[in-house]
Amino acid sequence: MALEQDIFVKLTAIRQRFLESLEITLLELDGLSGLLRSNSDLTTVMLTIRSHTHRIAGTAASLGYKSIGDRAGEVEHAVDLWNAAQNPGSQYRVYSLLECLLNEIDQVIYGDC
Amino acid sequence: MRILAVDDDDIHLSLLELLINEGGTHQVSLATSAEDALRNIHKADDPFECFLLDIEMPGMNGIELCAEIRKLPSSVGIPILMLTRISDQIHMQAAFTAGATDYVTKPINKFEFNSRLRLANEFLMQKQRIDAMDAEVQMARSGLGTPSRIDLSTAITLQDVPGSIDYVAFENFLLRSSMESRNLDVLAIKVGNVEEIFHRANRSEFSFIVHCLADEISEALKRREYFLTYAGNGIFAVVLRDSLGFELESFVDDLFGSAPDLEFKLADGSSVLPRLQIGSQVKAPFFARRANLRALATAIANAEDAAAKGEALLGLALSSPTRGRLGSLGWRKH
Numbered sequence: 001m002a003l004e005q006d007i008f009v010k011l012t013a014i015r016q017r018f019l020e021s022l023e024i025t026l027l028e029l030d031g032l033s034g035l036l037r038s039n040s041d042l043t044t045v046m047l048t049i050r051s052h053t054h055r056i057a058g059t060a061a062s063l064g065y066k067s068i069g070d071r072a073g074e075v076e077h078a079v080d081l082w083n084a085a086q087n088p089g090s091q092y093r094v095y096s097l098l099e100c101l102l103n104e105i106d107q108v109i110y111g112d113c
Numbered sequence: 114m115r116i117l118a119v120d121d122d123d124i125h126l127s128l129l130e131l132l133i134n135e136g137g138t139h140q141v142s143l144a145t146s147a148e149d150a151l152r153n154i155h156k157a158d159d160p161f162e163c164f165l166l167d168i169e170m171p172g173m174n175g176i177e178l179c180a181e182i183r184k185l186p187s188s189v190g191i192p193i194l195m196l197t198r199i200s201d202q203i204h205m206q207a208a209f210t211a212g213a214t215d216y217v218t219k220p221i222n223k224f225e226f227n228s229r230l231r232l233a234n235e236f237l238m239q240k241q242r243i244d245a246m247d248a249e250v251q252m253a254r255s256g257l258g259t260p261s262r263i264d265l266s267t268a269i270t271l272q273d274v275p276g277s278i279d280y281v282a283f284e285n286f287l288l289r290s291s292m293e294s295r296n297l298d299v300l301a302i303k304v305g306n307v308e309e310i311f312h313r314a315n316r317s318e319f320s321f322i323v324h325c326l327a328d329e330i331s332e333a334l335k336r337r338e339y340f341l342t343y344a345g346n347g348i349f350a351v352v353l354r355d356s357l358g359f360e361l362e363s364f365v366d367d368l369f370g371s372a373p374d375l376e377f378k379l380a381d382g383s384s385v386l387p388r389l390q391i392g393s394q395v396k397a398p399f400f401a402r403r404a405n406l407r408a409l410a411t412a413i414a415n416a417e418d419a420a421a422k423g424e425a426l427l428g429l430a431l432s433s434p435t436r437g438r439l440g441s442l443g444w445r446k447h
Contacts, residue, residue: 007135014127054169058198059125061220069220
């Protein structure tokens with residue numbers, strides 16, 4: 001197998017792994033988005049959201065999913081701002097950006113069906 | 114190079130592995146946490162020659178890991194590249210302070226990544242050349258060979274000097290700071306008679322004198338946020354990061370104080386008296402990509418110019434020249 005083809009195959013496999021992990025992350029973030037509107041322990045919810053989005057932001061664009069990476073970075077940043085302010089406005093900002101991210105991920109995984 | 118890549122995201126780690134292996138010139142090992150990395154380092158038969166560290170990881174983060182790695186004797190002069198997103202760059206000063214050499218931004222751009230690895234490789238080869246020269250000197254000292262001439266321009270890595278970083282890391286910091294449009298002050302201090310000292314002192318003595326001078330510069334800057342490096346050719350370069358400006362007079366007062374001149378006694382019984390010239394500082398307020406590197410070049414040129422003209426010639430005055438530094442080199446105050 002030529003080197004370039006070998007690299008292409010390996011890169012495709014990594015992208016596939018990323019998409020599979022994204023599918024699980026989508027479900028988890030969806031649940032966390034719901035918790036943002038409830039009376040849950042917000043700090044734990046926010047930290048978990050940040051952990052997920054930090055990972056996505058660091059990897060997505062490197063694998064060709066720039067838009068998802070950018071959205072995830074925005075959510076991560078919004079969580080940091082919430083952490084500093086801890087007011088309803090910044091909480092809503094996290095929620096709305098997270099919903100945008102979930103829509104982006106939906107589009108990539110399931111397309112326009 | 115034998116590279117250890119550390120990232121808590123196993124998918125990103127796989128991507129790094131693919132990129133590193135693509136060139137076919139490096140060997141890569143992977144670790145998913147700082148703790149895992151330290152285990153790998155300790156059990157490795159051959160020491161790693163380069164580290165790629167993600168900054169944000171659960172448990173010990175990449176900056177703390179960098180500092181831990183730098184404590185190991187085998188890590189001296191080994192390139193450590195941090196993996197960071199653009200928005201994480203606020204952490205980069207801490208990373209450079211902890212001993213990072215450079216950083217690679219996420220998302221990974223293949224060409225930037227390869228270019229950073231190439232630079233790291235050159236940095237490593239430079240380190241190996243210096244190690245080889247050190248070995249020659251050791252041989253010479255033990256009577257097994259003849260002394261070799263060490264290049265005057267060698268940028269000696271300062272050990273245990275507060276605020277000091279390797280010269281390559283210093284340049285990288287300036288280059289990357291230009292891109293962030295940070296307002297920095299850059300200055301250079303020249304040992305005016307460095308050639309005389311270099312030719313009369315042996316390598317150990319020369320290195321000791323450089324370290325003593327660096328200690329004093331560092332002491333004079335102790336209330337500031339700064340990085341200090343020895344660039345070779347008798348030049349110490351300083352970047353002030355706290356945007357507080359720079360006053361030459363107060364710096365001179367702090368550096369030279371009221372202590373009398375200092376003389377280093379060499380092994381052959383003679384002595385040398387370093388003379389320092391301080392070039393006027395250069396502000397680097399521009400957004401242009403290489404503005405801060407140009408500022409460094411200008412600051413060095415200013416110090417060289419001052420040395421050449423004999424301007425601002427200041428006999429070295431050290432208030433406590435062996436502060437914290439152990440060595441056999443004799444010194445005395447006039």
